[in-house]
Amino acid sequence: MARDSLGESSAVIRERVIAARAIAAARFEGLPWQLNSQIPTRALRTTFQLERDAMNFLHDELDRERITARGLHKISRVAWTLADLSGHSRPNRSDVEQAYQLREGNQS
16 A cells, blocks of 8 residues: 655645545535535635634735736635645645645745
8 A cells, every 4th residue: 555755644735635625615615616626716705714823824925926916826825725634624834834735845
């Protein structure tokens, strides 16, 4: 059975992903999308806001021109997925920082 660098088996990771998708599906019940990647920008600013500290972090990065507005929204969507995987009701600063780092790794 395959394991990731943290030692989790593929089966454990699969169960975490299934649970995260169920959380997202419940959150989006009655809405026209099913995945965090599909959350419209307007909804990110209203219904699906990040915790205040998390949003402040992203706005600081935006002010420093380290990310664009589009990048802010992409990071926010990834942060929702990370929050779902961690069992958080909303993305916190840790979720956002991790999403930011994942994005930075993809920019190389």
